[in-house]
Amino acid sequence: MKKRWVQALQGNKETTALLAQQLNIDSSLAQILVQRGISSFEEARQYFRPDMGRLHDPFLMKDMDKAIERIDKAINSREKILVYGDYDVDGTTSVALAFSFFSQFTDQIGYYIPDRHKEGYGISTAGIDYANANGISLIIALDCGIKSTDKIAYANSLNIDFIICDHHLPGEVLPAAVAILDPKRKDCPYPFKELAGCGIGFKLAQAYCLQHRLPQEQYERYLDLVMVSIAADIVPIEDENRILAYHGLIKLNSNPCIGLKALMDISGKNKDYTLTDVVFTLAPRINAAGRMDHANQAVKMLLCTEDNLAQEQSLLINLQNTERKTSDQNMTAEALALIAECEILINKKTTVVYHENWNKGVIGIVASRLTEKYYRPTVVLTKSNGLLTGSARSVAGFDLYEALLGCEDLLVQFGGHKFAAGLTIKAEDIGFFTERFENIVAATITEDLLCPEISIDNEIRLRQIDGKFQRIIAQMAPFGPHNMAPVFVSHEVFLASKPYVVGTKHLKLAIKQQNSSIFECIAFGMAEEYEQLLQPNQPFSVCYTIEENIWKAQKRLQLNIKEIKLN
The missing domain is CATH 3.90.1640.30 (inorganic pyrophosphatase (n-terminal core))
Known part of the structure; x- marks a missing residue:
């Protein structure tokens, strides 16, 4: 699904120039700081060096x-x-x-x-x-x-x-x-x-x-523990959350509680965690206990004071996560087949699917996968205790909670926030709910919101990227909502060598620009679309994040491509 490229508004030029001078950094990075509400040396210091002493009373x-x-x-x-x-x-x-x-x-x-x-x-x-x-x-x-x-x-x-x-x-x-x-x-x-x-x-x-x-x-x-919750619950990484996440990551990587250490060991990654690593490595495993069995198992692990018990609990949770993966893959396939069979998405702004035998603990993951595929506010329902229980997911910029509030009289209960919610309805009301939910969303959502967006922080030339540039970006972490890793765009770039496929669907390529060095890139999931499309001497545009790739103890700068547009 093609995405809209939306570039952030330029910050105040005078403020940007002064901040770049005071911090001795590239003006493109100073501009990103200004865009994020940082306009003075002191504010920058607090941002780059989160201080526990600045927690609120x-x-x-x-x-x-x-x-x-x-x-x-x-x-x-x-x-x-x-x-x-x-x-x-x-x-x-x-x-x-x-x-x-x-x-x-x-x-x-x-x-x-x-x-x-x-x-x-x-x-x-x-x-x-x-x-x-x-x-x-x-x-x-x-x-x-x-x-x-x-x-x-x-x-x-x-x-x-x-x-x-x-x-x-x-x-x-x-x-x-x-x-x-x-x-x-x-x-x-x-x-x-x-x-x-x-x-x-x-x-x-x-x-x-x-x-x-x-x-x-x-x-x-x-x-x-607080940092893991911040990462998993997708709350804004600003103010106190930034301070807690920053220092929580330091603790996780230096002296984690025994339960988290055991989980890190069994996951195969036991150092250099980022918030993204927590989201995709630790959080799914902790969640799996409550999805597949009982969440007490996760609490037991987090409370362990002995290594042997922590290892046993983490092994159990890891097995439950493996079961969860199988379950959500099967359910997602069934949901996709149901959508195709019933033509649920034709001329609609929402997706509502129901199957009485789906696992209640996994429907939230399925809702997320369907939202990612079709990019519509989505509700997935299953039968539980004589009622229909569901998980709802939204698209960026659309207030799901408000839409559900408009259906409140049809709901036994519901709760959540703008982007995710849980709900329970009576079986006889599913048709009324599906129609009402569709009508509310259709009346309030814009066409732009139904197309995924890539938010671009700044346009730069590849020659601006060097070790210092990347080190400044690394100090902007931890990244998450309201403080995402900076996304850059560069135009008129060319292939420096023939692209090749990594795994089954990822594309490795090297690019260059006039007067620039050659940069290695990874484009996840883009092999099928771009392997044959990209040709030597053909200019194109890329939007990307900049990261450090470590391979066999060697560190190299790498561009993580979010999307490509042919010129």
Whole structure:
């Protein structure tokens, strides 16, 4: 699918020139910094050297004082506490962090992850009943709970208090919890709104340490868990998330917790992790536990204090991830066949597919694959406990949550954000939902949004690229939403040698430009389209990122091509 090339607006030329001079960097890189809101030497220093000392005061978060007061009361009176979390990466890392942290101060603590297949997302009646049966009087919920007004009311009727630590959008009515930590609540003055769920748990631990004058090492030891949640939950890499991700990667690569170290070892990559490596190597494995069996297995691994146990747990999770791969490949093939058979996409702006036998734990991955292929807001549904449960995925720039809000009367429940959501509907309403969802999306989405976009930071000449240029780019990491790896475009480039295929579908090529050196390139998935199309002496344009390729201990600059356009 061809993509739109959209070049970022030029920043202020005077600011760019001054910043380039102050930092002694190429003006093209200075321009990218200006485009990202950096306009002074001091702002650049903070950007390139994220400082833990610049984290916000956790007590700026609404209800933080109430949360700490209630936890103190529980610990001092030896009440039983339950740490409750979601079954995805953000939820399991949140539970591991909070349980491990507060276990330092009380032995009257346990944790609970709902069964994805039996209980579904969020606070469950079964979880509250478990707490009641075990004499638990305080539940700390992480990465869920902000819309569970009925469940919190049920817990209150059993004299069970809730502290909610969530980062999802609240509904119009907040649950009647003792404390609700969520920067997205309208009355919360906390200056950064985009923490992951585990980030909220981290701020709770930070607040507890500040309140009791404990050393910061007692909460900073969990930076690797917070970083994994930031990477997996695709939150913006700015403000506190950038600081936490930066230092979390340092910890992961130098002194990870025993569980993560075991998972890194079994994955075949145990050093030099980036956020992208976490997203594609560690996160799928952690997620696989909740998809294929029970997310408790992931929490057990993250809490391991002995190498042997951690190795056993990581082996189990790795096997579950292998099963998950097989399952999602089969389901994706079935979904594609169903779309072709039913002609679901003809003249439509959405995709809604349903099969009663699909694995509930894998439908989110299938939704992502269908969205990538057809580039339409997509919902994949399966049968679960007499209802239809689904995962929804959006395209860049389109607010999926708002579209689902327009279908709220047809949904038993739903939750999520702009780009991903979960939902449950009655079987008899699937036709009504499919039609309503299509009508809402068709009325609000633009044609541009239905075509994938490549956002280009700057146009450069190949001769500008050298070791220093790449070192500056490397210091802009960690990369992720709102701080993506810079994408460059170069025009009038030529083949320097005949392209060849690597693997089955990747293209290796070398390119040059007038007065430039020759640059090696990799174009993933482009062999079939471009191997025969590119000819010697034919000019073309490329957009790409610049990376360091390491092969047999040799480091070389390489261009990672995103797309090619023939001139």
